[in-house]
Amino acid sequence: MIKIENLYVSVEEKEILKGISLEVKPGELHVIMGRNGSGKSTLANVLAGKDKYKVTNGSIKFNGENLLDMLPENRARAGLFLSFQYPVAIPGVNNMYFLKAAVNAVRKSRGEEEIDAVDFLSMIREKLKMVDLDESFIHRPVNDGFSGGEKKRNEILQMITLEPKLSILDETDSGLDIDALKIVAKGVNDFRSPDRSFILITHYQRILNYMKPDFVHILMNGKIVKSGTMELAKEVEKKGYSWIEEEVAEAA
Amino acid sequence: MSISNYKAEFEKMLNRDYFSKSLHLYRKEAFAQLEKTGFPTRKWEDWRFTNVSIISDGEYKISEISDAPQTTPNIDSYQMEGVDTVVIYNGHYQKELSSVPDGVALLSGLEHFERKNGKFDTANNSPFDLLNTAFTDSGMCIVVEKDTQVEIPIRILFISNGVRSIMVNPRVYIDVAESSSLTFMEHHVGDAESFFQNESVFISLENNAQLNHIRIQSNSEFTQNMANINVNQDADSQYHFWQLVDGGKLGRSNICVQLNGENAQCYINILALSKNNQHIDNNIIVNHNSPQTHSSQFVKSILFDTSTGVFNGRTVVHKNAQKITAHQTNKNLLLSKKAKMNSNPQLEIYADDVKCSHGSTTGKIDEDALFYLQSRGINKQDAMELMVIGFANEVLDKIPHPEIKKAIHTEFTVKLNRLMA
Numbered sequence A: 001m002i003k004i005e006n007l008y009v010s011v012e013e014k015e016i017l018k019g020i021s022l023e024v025k026p027g028e029l030h031v032i033m034g035r036n037g038s039g040k041s042t043l044a045n046v047l048a049g050k051d052k053y054k055v056t057n058g059s060i061k062f063n064g065e066n067l068l069d070m071l072p073e074n075r076a077r078a079g080l081f082l083s084f085q086y087p088v089a090i091p092g093v094n095n096m097y098f099l100k101a102a103v104n105a106v107r108k109s110r111g112e113e114e115i116d117a118v119d120f121l122s123m124i125r126e127k128l129k130m131v132d133l134d135e136s137f138i139h140r141p142v143n144d145g146f147s148g149g150e151k152k153r154n155e156i157l158q159m160i161t162l163e164p165k166l167s168i169l170d171e172t173d174s175g176l177d178i179d180a181l182k183i184v185a186k187g188v189n190d191f192r193s194p195d196r197s198f199i200l201i202t203h204y205q206r207i208l209n210y211m212k213p214d215f216v217h218i219l220m221n222g223k224i225v226k227s228g229t230m231e232l233a234k235e236v237e238k239k240g241y242s243w244i245e246e247e248v249a250e251a252a
Numbered sequence B: 001m002s003i004s005n006y007k008a009e010f011e012k013m014l015n016r017d018y019f020s021k022s023l024h025l026y027r028k029e030a031f032a033q034l035e036k037t038g039f040p041t042r043k044w045e046d047w048r049f050t051n052v053s054i055i056s057d058g059e060y061k062i063s064e065i066s067d068a069p070q071t072t073p074n075i076d077s078y079q080m081e082g083v084d085t086v087v088i089y090n091g092h093y094q095k096e097l098s099s100v101p102d103g104v105a106l107l108s109g110l111e112h113f114e115r116k117n118g119k120f121d122t123a124n125n126s127p128f129d130l131l132n133t134a135f136t137d138s139g140m141c142i143v144v145e146k147d148t149q150v151e152i153p154i155r156i157l158f159i160s161n162g163v164r165s166i167m168v169n170p171r172v173y174i175d176v177a178e179s180s181s182l183t184f185m186e187h188h189v190g191d192a193e194s195f196f197q198n199e200s201v202f203i204s205l206e207n208n209a210q211l212n213h214i215r216i217q218s219n220s221e222f223t224q225n226m227a228n229i230n231v232n233q234d235a236d237s238q239y240h241f242w243q244l245v246d247g248g249k250l251g252r253s254n255i256c257v258q259l260n261g262e263n264a265q266c267y268i269n270i271l272a273l274s275k276n277n278q279h280i281d282n283n284i285i286v287n288h289n290s291p292q293t294h295s296s297q298f299v300k301s302i303l304f305d306t307s308t309g310v311f312n313g314r315t316v317v318h319k320n321a322q323k324i325t326a327h328q329t330n331k332n333l334l335l336s337k338k339a340k341m342n343s344n345p346q347l348e349i350y351a352d353d354v355k356c357s358h359g360s361t362t363g364k365i366d367e368d369a370l371f372y373l374q375s376r377g378i379n380k381q382d383a384m385e386l387m388v389i390g391f392a393n394e395v396l397d398k399i400p401h402p403e404i405k406k407a408i409h410t411e412f413t414v415k416l417n418r419l420m421a
Ligand SMILES: Nc1ncnc2c1ncn2[C@@H]1O[C@H](COP(=O)(O)OP(=O)(O)OP(=O)(O)O)[C@@H](O)[C@H]1O
Pocket: A011, A012, A014, A016, A034, A035, A036, A037, A038, A039, A040, A041, A042, A043, A052, A085
């Protein structure tokens, strides 16, 4: 699905990612954990194509294509989706209009016809139920005045509407109450399939009670310093990161 | 600034045999006063950012009969569904193109002017109000009698066309009597190659009256527009104003609202879209003269190219005006490095129990929002358009009457797409 090799990234002359390699195969769910500021969102944003981040070295192949050569919109059309850690509000832009524009942009790139307005509405209604959002949300401006949890659910709504191949969820579980967490987890679980992959960025193993990761990676100082399974996430939650830090120091 | 350029025209005006002589006294008085004050210069506090030398140095001629259309003009491109339209072409009323609505008395502005016999409310005696009084040549008066709900909006279509440098001074009175309501629209259009329009509007709302006032300034880019809008509101009256400006070379609106009766409310919404070297200035003053009055100013500008804009919003809360609410919001979107906006929201509060807020933001397109849209598959160009239209929608979406809203929305979107292509 995606293969990241030796990725170096800087922002404003500051090096943030320092040689990341990661391969996610179809159907897999990878978890990335790490302290604040370790570079998790940077990685997510680089994958989505934010141009503020400069790739100084390395390569990323997405289903055989050179991801770094693609515009953000083309990455989305090719099936890459980022659920943002902090979804922005876009005053004046109607959520439904936006969703429809997004769906049609993806369809158009596949040479399909624009979706019929009635079909679209009934589809959205169904998806709204899945994320337990009231219909009024799609008639409001995108994320404008949404609560934290509503924003996250709106991200999941977009994910299940756009049906990406690779979904990167950047702390979609943070700040959610347990009901909202279950909804988000269910959204992801229902959506899992052998040809869809996930990268889940999180601080808490809580969400992993609801979904089974194939791998857990620890990001520290711009590098993946340790990889493991579910057990690793539990250990981190219990003991924090310093023991990993010590391991790394010893190895050096 | 001297107004000598206008002296000869004023003499011509007085000698027009089809204008009533009874008004001469007021015309002369106004002109004499204007000669004293002169046109504003940038040294005047309220005119610091707007240069009117193109008007004060201009040689605009009064509109003659020969400037009226010789045959019935084609107004197909300005048609609008669901409204009654009155047409004024280069300052000349076009009877055969106009439909007079039910339930309202429609007098020509001059007749009304005469009726009131000079008791017209020159609200602030600004130079352009005086100029209008001296040169009033056209206009309308709409009187809605007590307890009358005028369902169909009334639109005055002001067309300015032709190659001659002319000036028109329309004067519009809107009197809405107790517990009555009206939607009034002014639609300024045309392809004039050199034009100066100095319009004065006098609105008076009696107790519990409601007026929706929609003003679209889309005339040619060679037109200088002055709009002097004076609103007087009695108790429980509501004034909703929407102004959309995208035309004209220079556009300045002086909006002055007096909230005289308790619970009088005014909501001012403005959207300005400027390109090339256009300059659009919205100067607003709202006076809370009574307790429990409410006002909001919501003004947005979208600036392209080297265009410039001004927002000068003043809200004055007088001493006895307790328990009022007043809000001012000014948001500006700069779509070019060379575009410039001057924003100046001001609150002057002399009462102590009030709820007021004001804020102003000026910035470029939000890069994070742009990226958000792109990350959902929408290309950059479309994403920009979506956002700019979204920015505008915050004003456009509130326009009453679905048909009018739709027409305005469509026209606006087309214009914007053209500018952003
Ligand atoms: N635009 C930027 N300009 C300057 N520094 C930046 C920028 N974006 C990120 N950084 C820095 O890069 C580092 C990594 O940030 P990043 O957002 O990727 O961390 P994170 O792992 O997602 O943290 P968190 O858990 O708090 O979300 C931080 O030190 C941050 O301050």
